[in-house]
């Protein structure tokens with residue numbers, strides 16, 4: 188078997204006395220598209236944020252292509268990693284947020300070339316060429332000189348996707364990226380994600396409430412409940428015949444809500 | 446008031462000064478007051494540069510510095526905010542020589558006033574930095590930027606726009622504080638006015654001119670800051686309005 192792209196090994200996360208993730212074990216293969224679903228507060232966002240190093244972990248280890256993310260191996264032991272190590276491993280991960288988080292003082296194009304130039308050291312020409320390809324891919328090439336405040340939510344989110352991709356990550360994290368959008372704008376963003384999904388070597392981890400999209404798009408669904416994976420499996424099987432009582436309850440509730 | 450209104454007021458102020466300067470009763474004071482005004486402008490400009498620098502350094506150290514530097518920044522801010530500018534000027538000019546450090550009056554004035562306003566400015570800078578939404582920091586992490594890159598390219602430019610109006614107030618405060626430098630022997634505008642008042646007793650004429658000159662200076666500051674605000678607001682201010 189080839190090495191997994193990402194693995195969570197006995198990862199625990201606490202906020203004070205609240206255990207948000209309890210001994211999480213999750214392995215994601217190269218190019219795999221995983222949908223993470225579950226009720227609010229079950230720890231879905233926390234999983235992505237830990238992988239993006241936006242949250243520390245209280246136990247266990249996260250590996251990216253076998254390399255520990257926030258730890259370093261030293262003398263056969265794992266010790267907390269320094270910033271240089273974290274940045275080296277983190278370079279493989281990109282993330283798109285629910286609230287876009289575009290840089291408001293920069294145009295769409297500037298948003299997309301900033302990190303490639305400053306972090307990857309690309310020349311302006313190279314960075315712009317790369318950014319324009321991606322803006323074109325997300326259908327935003329003609330808005331390259333617009334500031335985020337001049338764009339709709341769906342357009343902002345598409346720019347945010349292009350911005351993340353410009354760093355050429357191997358793993359893309361999507362945290363409810365359509366939840367802040369007006370209903371009529373959801374489709375254009377999902378369409379972009381579908382396009383990305385066709386690139387077979389991009390690994391994708393997606394927290395979503397769009398069950399229809401998860402079913403059609405994902406290779407695997409993980410259902411979270413109270414900081415644990417309650418059930419996981421191939422989407423067809425999961426959605427048509429959930430095994431766990433909690434999954435059944437959740438799917439029923441989602442269906443009723445429409 | 447809009448920019449146009451401010452510009453109009455400035456024009457009116459300058460025209461009045463011009464008109465009065467031509468009158469018999471006022472003319473004799475013009476050379477002296479002009480010298481004083483030049484000194485005031487010089488101190489204001491130099492102290493403003495120092496204030497902005499000190500504020501930026503102190504705010505960044507207080508927010509992100511290692512413990513000893515953080516404490517140094519906090520101590521600086523508290524001392525200079527907690528004591529009066531006059532006492533600080535006296536310390537720099539009259540007390541430091543006792544410890545073997547002698548400063549020119551002008552140097553002491555610039556350092557004293559610059560650091561005094563800088564201490565208030567540090568809180569303005571710090572407030573503007575922490576007001577930048579957390580999601581902006583998170584985006585820089587997701588793009589694998591270093592903290593220094595994030596601060597320089599993403600956080601500070603956004604904080605900058607929010608800082609401009611309070612800095613406008615601080616610069617005007619600074620301008621007014623310069624009137625204290627006469628206490629350490631410098632011949633600024635306020636000092637010249639008092640001096641001439643004592644010898645001529647033409648209080649109305651002298652202090653009318655002085656009032657108008659200070660007003661013109663503070664209007665220049667206000668207008669400059671408004672223009673800066675307009676430029677820095679590209680994108681960001683539109684986002685706020687939306």
Ligand SMILES: Nc1ncnc2c1ncn2[C@@H]1O[C@H](COP(=O)(O)OP(=O)(O)O)[C@@H](O)[C@H]1O
Pocket residue numbers: 202207225226227228229230231232233234
């Ligand atoms: N910064 C925080 N401080 C304290 N509790 C938090 C924090 N972030 C998340 N939590 C808690 O952790 C739990 C999981 O949160 P989250 O991962 O955001 O859930 P989900 O994305 O599944 O809705 C929730 O109970 C939430 O209240």
Ligand SMILES: [Mg+2]
Pocket residue numbers: 231232233363
């Ligand atoms: Mg969430």
